[in-house]
Amino acid sequence: MAKIKKGDLVVVIAGGDRGQQGRVLEVITDSERIVVEGINRVQRHVKPGTRRDNMEGGIVTVEAPLHMSNVMLVDPDTKKGxxxxxxxxxxxxxxxxxxxxxxxxxxxxxxxx
Known part of the structure; x- marks a missing residue:
């Protein structure tokens, strides 16, 4: 059972996005990684027709997974990690x-x- 679940509010404690908060969009349990909304954004070059939401192709910005050890759950009472x-x-x-x-x-x- 993972300590962080989809929909949780987390704060980043390490890396370039340190101090930022966001909601967990996806939990990848086998590699212990999570995707957080608005955190660890990277640019991907997409060919036309390869993604349903972007049929034109081009450069899209998406959230990349980061390791669970680099985030902490936000306390509902104190709003800190x-x-x-x-x-x-x-x-x-x-x-x-x-x-x-x-x-x-x-x-x-x-x-x-």
Missing amino acids: TRVGYRAEQVEQDGRMRTKRVRVAKRSGKDID
């Missing part, structure tokens, strides 16, 4: 008690999910 922990929570489902893992911000102790 925080580490992520877990705590177990008992939930009743179909008349049975089940254990559910809930993500917790280490900085403030608030639930993230």
Whole structure:
């Protein structure tokens, strides 16, 4: 289970975009990389007809993946970067008690999910 999920607000802690915040668009678990909206933008040369959204071709700017270790989750309380922990929570489902893992911000102790 990844500590960072699609839709989370993260802050970049290393690299050229350090200090910027953005939403996670995609999580690539096998290579431990994420794509963040507006962060790590690169230019790609696209041939006409190769992409559905850009049939003309030319130079397009897209977000490139960056490693998960270079970002931190933004604490919902303090709006600063925080580490992520877990705590177990008992939930009743179909008349049975089940254990559910809930993500917790280490900085403030608030639930993230």
